[in-house]
Amino acid sequence: MLNMIRGSRRQIYLLLTVLLVTLLSACSKESPQSTFDALGPVSQSQLTILWVILGAGAFVFVLVFALLIFATIRYRRKSDDEADPPQIHGNNKLEIAWTIAPAIILIIVAVPTVRGIFFDANPPDDAAFTVEATGHQWWFEFEYPEQGIVTANELHIPVNQAVAVNLYSVDVIHSFWVPKLAGKLDMVPGNENHMWLEADEPGVYFGQCAEFCGESHAKMRFRVVVHTQADFDAWVIAQKQLAAIPTDPLAKEGYDLFIGQAQCWACHTIDGFQRARGSVGPNLSHVASRMQLGAGIMDNTQENLRAWLEDPNSFKPGNVMSRDAVVYADPSKGLSEPQISALVAFLRSLD
Amino acid sequence: MATESLDIHIKFPLLKRPLHPTGIWGWMTTIDHKRIGILYGVTAFIMFLTGGVEALLIRTQLIGPDKDYVSAEVFNQLFTMHGTTMIFLAIMPLSAAFFNFLIPLQIGARDVAFPRLNAFSYWTFLAGAIILNLSWFLGGAPNTGWFSYAPLTSSVFNPGNGPDFWIIGLQVLGIASLAASFNFIVTIINMRAPGMTWTRLPLFTWMTFITAILLVLAFPVITVALIELMFDRAFGMNFFNVAAGGTPVLWQHLFWVFGHPEVYILILPAMGIVSEVLPTFSRKPLFGYSTVVLAGAIIGFMGWMVWSHHMFTVGLGPIANSVFALTTMAIAIPTGIKIFNWIATIWKGSISFKTPMLYAIGFIALFTIGGISGVMHSMASSDAQQQDTYFIIAHIHYVLFGGAMMGIFAGMYYWFPKITGRMYDEKMGQLQFWLMFVGQNLAFFPMHFSGLWGMPRRIYTYGPDMGWTLMNTLSTAGAYLVGIAALIFVVNMVKSWRKGELASQDPWDARTLEWSIPSPPPEYNFEEIPIVQDRDDWWERKRSGKAKTAPAAVPVGGGSGGGHGIHLPQPSFWPMVVSIGLFIGAMGLIYNIAVAAIGGAIALIAIYAWSFEPVNEPDEESGH
Ligand SMILES: [Cu+2]
Ligand SMILES: [Cu+2]
Numbered sequence: 001m002l003n004m005i006r007g008s009r010r011q012i013y014l015l016l017t018v019l020l021v022t023l024l025s026a027c028s029k030e031s032p033q034s035t036f037d038a039l040g041p042v043s044q045s046q047l048t049i050l051w052v053i054l055g056a057g058a059f060v061f062v063l064v065f066a067l068l069i070f071a072t073i074r075y076r077r078k079s080d081d082e083a084d085p086p087q088i089h090g091n092n093k094l095e096i097a098w099t100i101a102p103a104i105i106l107i108i109v110a111v112p113t114v115r116g117i118f119f120d121a122n123p124p125d126d127a128a129f130t131v132e133a134t135g136h137q138w139w140f141e142f143e144y145p146e147q148g149i150v151t152a153n154e155l156h157i158p159v160n161q162a163v164a165v166n167l168y169s170v171d172v173i174h175s176f177w178v179p180k181l182a183g184k185l186d187m188v189p190g191n192e193n194h195m196w197l198e199a200d201e202p203g204v205y206f207g208q209c210a211e212f213c214g215e216s217h218a219k220m221r222f223r224v225v226v227h228t229q230a231d232f233d234a235w236v237i238a239q240k241q242l243a244a245i246p247t248d249p250l251a252k253e254g255y256d257l258f259i260g261q262a263q264c265w266a267c268h269t270i271d272g273f274q275r276a277r278g279s280v281g282p283n284l285s286h287v288a289s290r291m292q293l294g295a296g297i298m299d300n301t302q303e304n305l306r307a308w309l310e311d312p313n314s315f316k317p318g319n320v321m322s323r324d325a326v327v328y329a330d331p332s333k334g335l336s337e338p339q340i341s342a343l344v345a346f347l348r349s350l351d
Numbered sequence: 352m353a354t355e356s357l358d359i360h361i362k363f364p365l366l367k368r369p370l371h372p373t374g375i376w377g378w379m380t381t382i383d384h385k386r387i388g389i390l391y392g393v394t395a396f397i398m399f400l401t402g403g404v405e406a407l408l409i410r411t412q413l414i415g416p417d418k419d420y421v422s423a424e425v426f427n428q429l430f431t432m433h434g435t436t437m438i439f440l441a442i443m444p445l446s447a448a449f450f451n452f453l454i455p456l457q458i459g460a461r462d463v464a465f466p467r468l469n470a471f472s473y474w475t476f477l478a479g480a481i482i483l484n485l486s487w488f489l490g491g492a493p494n495t496g497w498f499s500y501a502p503l504t505s506s507v508f509n510p511g512n513g514p515d516f517w518i519i520g521l522q523v524l525g526i527a528s529l530a531a532s533f534n535f536i537v538t539i540i541n542m543r544a545p546g547m548t549w550t551r552l553p554l555f556t557w558m559t560f561i562t563a564i565l566l567v568l569a570f571p572v573i574t575v576a577l578i579e580l581m582f583d584r585a586f587g588m589n590f591f592n593v594a595a596g597g598t599p600v601l602w603q604h605l606f607w608v609f610g611h612p613e614v615y616i617l618i619l620p621a622m623g624i625v626s627e628v629l630p631t632f633s634r635k636p637l638f639g640y641s642t643v644v645l646a647g648a649i650i651g652f653m654g655w656m657v658w659s660h661h662m663f664t665v666g667l668g669p670i671a672n673s674v675f676a677l678t679t680m681a682i683a684i685p686t687g688i689k690i691f692n693w694i695a696t697i698w699k700g701s702i703s704f705k706t707p708m709l710y711a712i713g714f715i716a717l718f719t720i721g722g723i724s725g726v727m728h729s730m731a732s733s734d735a736q737q738q739d740t741y742f743i744i745a746h747i748h749y750v751l752f753g754g755a756m757m758g759i760f761a762g763m764y765y766w767f768p769k770i771t772g773r774m775y776d777e778k779m780g781q782l783q784f785w786l787m788f789v790g791q792n793l794a795f796f797p798m799h800f801s802g803l804w805g806m807p808r809r810i811y812t813y814g815p816d817m818g819w820t821l822m823n824t825l826s827t828a829g830a831y832l833v834g835i836a837a838l839i840f841v842v843n844m845v846k847s848w849r850k851g852e853l854a855s856q857d858p859w860d861a862r863t864l865e866w867s868i869p870s871p872p873p874e875y876n877f878e879e880i881p882i883v884q885d886r887d888d889w890w891e892r893k894r895s896g897k898a899k900t901a902p903a904a905v906p907v908g909g910g911s912g913g914g915h916g917i918h919l920p921q922p923s924f925w926p927m928v929v930s931i932g933l934f935i936g937a938m939g940l941i942y943n944i945a946v947a948a949i950g951g952a953i954a955l956i957a958i959y960a961w962s963f964e965p966v967n968e969p970d971e972e973s974g975h
Contacts, residue, residue, distance in 0.1 A: 011785070015792065031818030033805020035736040049733040057723040060687075064719045067694050072712060075633070077701045084894070085701045090639035098691040099684060106680045109730065113680075114673045116732030121669040137508075167666075172503040173599060175664060175739060179805040183735020186665050188600060189502060190593035193666035210664075210739040210807045212496050214503055215423050218810030317423040 012069060032206040033179040039205070040198045041162075042120050042182035049109075049116050056105050120183065123196035128161040135167070135174030135187035137213060137320060138220035139282055139295035149239045150269070152282030153222045153295045158232040159202045167193040175211035178224050184210045199226040204291070215318035221296030239286055242272030246349050254346025257339055263326050264343075270350065281321060288351040294319075305347060309340050368968060369922050380922035382466035383874060387473050388452030389770065392763075394473075395444035396841075398480055402436035403837055405429045410794075410830040413823045416815040426811035427494040428513070432483070434497030435517065438617065439524050440480045442751065445759045446620035447476070447528075450535055450559050452770060456865035456872060457553045459544025459881045461919065464537040467926050467961060472531035474930030479524035482937055486516035493517035496809060498610060498661075499580075501591035501602035506584045514584065515941045518577050523937050525570045525577075532563040532570075539563075544864075546883030553863045554637060557644050558623030561651045562616050568655075569612040576605035581940075600665060607658035615654045617751060618718075619647060621758025622689060625711045628761050629693055631861045632708035633700025636887055639692045646685035646692075653682045663731040664738045672731040679729035686722055690715060705859070706780030710761035713788050717753025721746055724799070739809075742802025748795040760787070760840070767847070768854030772871040775847040779839060786836035794829025797822035862890035875917040918967060925961035929954045 031037075038047040075085075132143040133155070143150045157163045167176050169187040177184035178197065185195045199205065209220035227235060246252050258264045259275040267280035276284075290300050294315055298304045308315060313322035322328040327335050335343070369380045378386060409429050412420050421429065451469065455462055463469050486492040493513040495503050504514045539560045543552070552560075579590040580602070589595035591602050630637045637643060659667060659675040693715050702708065724746040728734045737743060767775045801822040806813065813819055857866040867889045868877060885891040936950025 011789075015789075031804035033817065035803050035805060043736070046733045046736050049730050050727070050736070053727050053730050053733065057727060061719065061723055064690060064694070065716065067698075068712065068716060071694060071697050071700075072702065072704075075697060075700050075702050077634075077703045080703075082701050084634050085699055087636055088638065088695075088699065089636050090642065091695075094695065095639050095642050095688065095692070099688055102684050102687045106683060106726075110677060110680055113676055113730040113732055116730070117669045117672050117676065120732055120735065121672075172508055173500055177807075179736065183733070184664050184738060185735070188666060190598060191600070191666060206805070208805070208807055211500070212427075212503070212739075212809040214508060215427065215494075217427075218423065218807075218812050 033208065035179045035183075037180050039200050039203075040181040041200075042195075042197065043180060045116050045119050046183050049112050052112055053109050056109055060102075060105075120195065123164040123194065124162045126162065127164045127196060128158060130164040130166060131155065131157075132166050132168065133176055133187070135169040135171075135176070135209065135213070135220075137171050138209070138216040138316065140174075140176070140207075140209075140220070140222045141282065144236075147236050147240070149236065150271075150283045151239065151286065151290075153292060154290050155207070155222065155224045156232060156235050157197065157199065157224065157226055158229045159199055159226050161229075162196050162198045164194065164196050167195065172213045173211050174209045174213045174220065176207070177210040178205050178207040180205050181224060186211055197224070199224070202226045202228055202231075207296070216316045219295060219297045219316045221292075223292060223296055225291075238289065241286075243270050243285060243350055244272060246346060248345065248349065250342050250345040251349045252346075254342035254344070257343055258346055262335065262339070262343065267321070267325065280324070284347065284350060286350055288348050302344060302348060306340060306344050309335065309343055368964070369924065370968065372922055377922070379927055380470075380924045382462075382470045382920055382922055382926070384451050384455050384463050384466065384469060385770075385872060385874075385876075387469050388448050388450075390473050391444050391451055391476070392448030392770075394477060394480065395441050395448060398436055398440035399442075399445065400837065400841075401484070402433050402441055403834060405433040405436065407830055407834055409433060410827040412811060413813075414827040415824060416813055416817070416820055418812065421811070423811045424491070424494065427496075427809070428487075428492040430809055431493045431496050431499075431513075431517075432487075435483065435493070435521075437751070438497065438613070439521065440483065442617050442755050442759065443528065444476055446559075446562070446617070446755075447472075447531055449555070449620060449624065449759075449762055449766070450531070450563075453766065453865060454535060454538060454556055454559055455542065456769075456868070456876060457556045457863050458539065458542060458547050459864050459877060459883060460538065460542040461876050461880075461917070463534050464542055465534050466920050467923050468530050468534050470923070471926035471929055472527045472534065474927045475523060475527035475530070475933055478930050478934035478937065479520050479527060482523060482934065483516060483520035485938075486513060486520075489516070498603075498606050500606075501580065501583075501599040502593065504580060504584070504602075505591060512941060514580075518581050518584075519937045519940050522574065522577055523933060525574050526933065528566050529570050532566040535559055535563045536567065544877075544880050544883055546881075546888075548883075550641070551883055551886040551888070554626035554640070554643060555620070555623035555863075558619045558626070558647055561647050562619045565612045565616050565619075565651050565654065569609045569616065572605055573609035576602060576609070579605075600662075603662050603665060604658070607661045608655070610661065611658040612651075612654045614750070615650055617755045618758075619651065621714065621755045621762075622647065624758045624762035624765070625693065625714050627861075627863065628707045628711040628765050629696045630887075631765075631859050632703045632705060632711070633697045634860070635696060635700040636862075637692070638695035638698070640886065643689055643692050646688045649685040650682060653678065653685070657682055660729060660731070660734075663734050676729050676731040680726065683722065683726045683729070690719055690722070705764075706775070706777060706784055707761045707765035707859075709781065709784040709788075710757050710764065713784065714754060714757040714761060717749050717757060717791070721749030721753055724749060737802060739807055740802035741798040741806045741808055744808050745795050745798035745802060748791070748798070752791055752795065760784075763844075765859070766865075767844070768858050769865055769870050769872070771848045771851070772854055772869075773847055773851030774854045774858065775851060776843050779843040783836050783839040783843060786832055786839065790829050790832025790834075790836055792829065794826050794833055797825040797829075801826070857889075857893075860893075862887040864889055867892070875919055878917075920966045921968060923961065923964060925957050925964060928957035929961065932957055 038044040129146045132145060134141040139153055141152050142155045167185055167187040169189040171189065174187040175184045176187055181197050181199055182195060185193050203226055205224040207222040207224055209217060213220065246255055259273060265276040265278055267278040268276055269278060269283045270276040271285040293300045293304055293308055297315060312319055326333050369376060372380050381387060408421060412418050412426055490512045493516055495514060499517060502508060539556060582588040583590050583592060589597040591597045591599050593599065626637055626643060656678045657675060659671060660679040663672055728737060728746065764775060764780055801819045804818055806819045854870045856869050864881060932950050932954030935953060936947045939947025939950050
């Protein structure tokens with residue numbers, strides 16, 4: 001028995017050291033979605049509150065564990081016929097003390113919490129512009145009404161400017177989350193939710209859907225690209241360019257397929273082509289300019305694009321394109337290798 | 352009326368009432384609360400192992416990046432069934448096993464108030480468990496998560512049968528829980544032995560009482576939600592259909608108005624167990640009995656005012672979020688009180704570290720961690736970074752595994768001698784505790800980090816570039832350790848039950864009435880109903896030297912002497928037949944409405960026969 005206790009004491013020390021080490025490494029900024037690496041005012045305010053409550057929590061943790069460990073070591077039964085300990089039934093003063101003390105701690109942390117809730121919810125008055133973000137199974141659509149741009153899976157914003165984001169969903173509930181910039185908010189069908197984002201540094205930030213939304217929920221991601229103001233303006237101008245019928249013969253062949261027999265137009269919009277006005281899938285007007293394909297799941301390279309068109313389902317099980325597009329749903333209408341090459345050439349020309 | 356039922360039995364000999372059944376038939380017709388408790392416990396533990404296997408599959412898939420041991424669809428089914436199983440088929444019925452076995456013993460009664468209803472609760476629970484798990488073999492298990500948010504559950508987004516199994520399974524389980532809860536409420540109010548006043552009630556009984564009340568109030572809410580969902584799916588109604596003006600968020604409100612009290616339904620019984628184990632193994636009374644009871648009651652009451660803390664990111668607006676943040680913080684206070692009272696209980700005690708005590712102390716430690724992360728979630732603003740991430744998974748597992756299950760393990764070891772009449776293997780128990788303790792910390796602590804590093808829950812895969820690999824590998828290793836510990840537990844229990852050392856009546860020098868009778872207790876529990884004179888009556892009796900002498904007692908329901916002349920209600924198979932009817936009816940609701948009608952008819956006929964079946968057949972009523 002004694003050995004057992006000694007052993008357990010050692011184990012507890014060990015556990016505590018491990019905890020401490022891991023706690024310290026918790027500030028790790030290596031993960032692209034680490035909430036410790038707060039790079040915008042919203043995420044910073046949330047991180048500050050986290051540290052406040054983590055501090056209070058650590059205090060309670062140390063207190064409880066110290067008492068617990070002390071008691072288990074100090075008051076262990078030494079022999080089986082030990083006399084009964086004093087039969088203490090309670091102590092009102094003590095009990096009142098440990099009712100009031102936590103209440104005080106909680107009141108202290110309640111103040112920043114409530115302030116934080118209002119801070120996150122209300123975009124500042126000088127917000128640069130508004131983005132309408134819509135969740136789809138399993139990708140994100142971003143519309144810039146003021147700029148007249150629609151894009152997918154890649155949200156571009158200027159640095160150091162608050163951007164208001166309105167959230168919608170066309171099917172089930174999703175959740176819009178860019179951990180380094182702001183906590184999440186759900187995209188609820190039939191509701192309109194409001195939040196705002198601001199980034200302190202230019203760069204690329206990872207986003208991910210956080211509410212379980214069906215089979216490929218794990219693969220519903222996006223990127224936020226933060227530009228300097230000049231770069232952002234240039235991006236806007238580039239995105240507003242209308243597509244033109246390609247001159248390269250292979251790409252032209254792909255164009256014909258796209259707006260013709262392959263029926264890609266039924267789901268995809270390409271600004272500049274009357275025929276391509278579909279809204280089930282992502283807007284492809286400038287698909288070649290994007291960094292990622294398939295809602296942030298792979299780099300936008302020629303090979304990946306080709307692989308995606310060959311079999312979207314192998315990258316994203318259950319996705320709507322492989323489920324409903326004729327070329328995948330009906331094997332007799334499947335795309336041939338040359339057809340895929342043509343489509344790839346066409347899509348790569350849309351920059 | 353008695354004659355009428357007798358007629359049935361005489362006309363149809365197959366339906367003859369089993370007066371002294373043996374073997375399996377004996378278990379199937381039993382209405383003895385102790386045997387029903389054992390049935391509950393064994394079934395629920397098998398379900399716990401099933402949910403555990405599901406967890407291990409989940410953890411195996413996540414052991415490293417880009418694994419595809421299971422498909423996305425199967426993964427989604429696994430976590431849905433893991434959550435549903437652990438909550439509804441493992442923890443709740445494991446608690447029910449203790450309610451059944453112990454409440455009559457703790458309050459000095461011979462059985463529960465409605466023994467046949469009690470049997471019905473068990474068989475209906477079994478029916479619900481079978482329905483839910485049948486889905487694996489009938490086209491795929493439910494795949495929408497254990498809280499199944501609308502509209503993902505609609506027939507548009509989910510044409511398969513999975514959600515139907517989920518809806519119907521939970522409805523059936525709800526019937527079982529409601530019947531059991533009413534039974535325990537009435538039992539605790541009405542069946543207490545003379546002198547067993549409310550301020551003398553053992554803590555476990557108190558927590559059972561509060562839990563039962565919570566259940567009775569909470570289950571109707573989810574019943575309504577499930578009916579709405581069923582109508583949406585089966586009859587094209589539009590409660591949650593946005594296109595027709597429905598509101599998906601309504602589902603969330605209904606679910607969590609049930610779901611948050613449900614959290615306390617899961618944890619309060621464990622708190623009750625711990626409040627029994629700590630005093631026994633410290634040889635000290637519970638510190639601040641009234642405070643602990645009151646804190647439990649306040650938690651139960653305030654549990655109704657915090658549901659939207661599960662919905663901080665739904666977009667209810669800053670005012671609603673602030674209100675629910677504050678109420679949630681407030682609920683931490685009574686919880687904290689309990690923790691400090693438990694520590695004060697062992698303080699200056701004479702602590703013996705038998706396995707149940709290790710588990711009880713482990714409970715305090717791990718539940719504290721879960722409580723702290725719970726308070727962190729109440730900070731609605733920073734919770735926006737934690738909601739729906741692995742940080743939440745860490746939290747619920749510290750509360751439900753580190754809390755509820757640790758408490759339940761404490762209880763299983765603690766009462767094992769009472770239930771089986773044999774001692775478990777102490778060495779194996781200690782080993783098993785440490786494996787379990789280390790294993791679950793290894794499994795769940797790293798999840799705090801994977802969560803704060805941005806890993807959402809319910810993803811079947813992640814990339815190597817996300818920085819989550821190490822934490823996930825650790826979690827998986829911990830999960831395997833927990834799995835090994837669970838197996839050791841099974842070995843210990845099975846081995847000890849069959850040939851463990853015989854247990855004495857009171858091996859732990861315990862405090863409550865169940866230890867004043869033989870292990871295992873005779874069918875009639877108490878030869879004579881005790882007259883209770885103290886809180887911790889049995890302890891006080893032992894310490895004042897009166898234990899060996901006959902306890903102060905009133906002969907109720909028969910004289911003394913080896914239980915002769917004590918009349919217990921006789922076995923009955925009708926409760927089981929009603930449950931079979933419900934099972935058929937429920938499967939009919941999924942597949943074919945005509946079958947549902949047949950099942951309903953079977954249930955109704957059985958209820959009718961049951962109502963006219965006397966407690967005891969007249970010919971057996973000698974001398975009364
Ligand atoms: Cu999602
Ligand atoms: Cu809750």
